[in-house]
Amino acid sequence: MTSRREAILRASATAIAERGVRGLRVSDIAEVAGVSPGLLYYHFKDRDGLLAAALTYINDQALTYRQAASGSSSSREQLVDYLLAEIQDLPEVVENSLAWNELRACAVYESPLREPLAQASRQWTAETAEAIRLARTLGEIADHTDPDQAAVTITALTEGLSSRWLSGELTAEEARTHLRAALDALIPPKQSRHAELR
Template sequence: MSGRRAAILEAATRVIARDGVRGLRVEEIAAEAGVSTSLLYYHFKDRAGLLARTLDFVNSRSEHYTAPEVDADADPRGHLTEMLLLELQDTPLVVETSRVWGELRASAVFQPELREQLNATTARWAEYASELISRAQERGRVAAHVSPDDAADRLCALVEGLSERWLSGSLSLQRARDLLRGGIAAELGEP
């Protein structure tokens, strides 16, 4: 596989993160990647295919940048907190991923064919959070009456809601982070 293929995916990610999928022109992605438009059709079936692959790419990439410093085994609750707060950071990679993710979520409302990959990632996230909550609960770091699945779903939805509010300028980053910390406390009980 050629390196250009990856370059195209990276370029597409950058362009989507900058302008959204609304006005996405394949010509622009080609320019950003420094290749001809024809090459996009060589590597990907069509515009929709390129889009789908780009979304895959962003998804898989985002599973790696989740690297909290707190050990999951030693302190599951601290690990969860860090993991969630990682989504609310002003670093290029996080911002880029979040903006693209927001577009994917919004697009899926009107394009059911995008939902499968969206749901897969959404579910994986919530499962992981739920698992951490369960483990924390076993160690008494989370109140016993809490339902791990419910709390996990809500916290994930909250993070996404806060992230979108931050990116759309309704909330400062600092406030979003504070709100998330408070939300974790409200959901899991004071630590």
């Protein structure tokens, strides 16, 4: 990705997080990026193309900080860390989460956003399902866990708790506590043989 294009996408994420999508114009993003609107049209064709590219950028940024948070030794705990990374009081996570939540809400009314959003959601869900599958194969979570079903529920729950955190209904710590409790129920750690015999 060229540095100018990346700067435009970074500015797009900032503009979306600060101003929302409804009524957001290409000129608003150009103002935040410090470039001419013509340059945005050159790179992205139109507003819908710019928003779709911004969504991909936001998704990639989230993947970067989720992966950076996965430092535990077990696969299951790496997955838990990966999901908890979505809710952190770090400026880059807050901005990214605000932009994601705004794009999710606007896709209800702006149909051009639906397919790029669905594609990004499928990617996140597939990554989560694969991590659940690995933890199950390694014997770290219960054998009866359905990775695909659990991944859909877990990613939707993570988004919902993120939304409540961003709107001030929950603190980051409260949202993370609720998410961890839900993960313990949805992908329970497999009991050791010794604990099962008790």
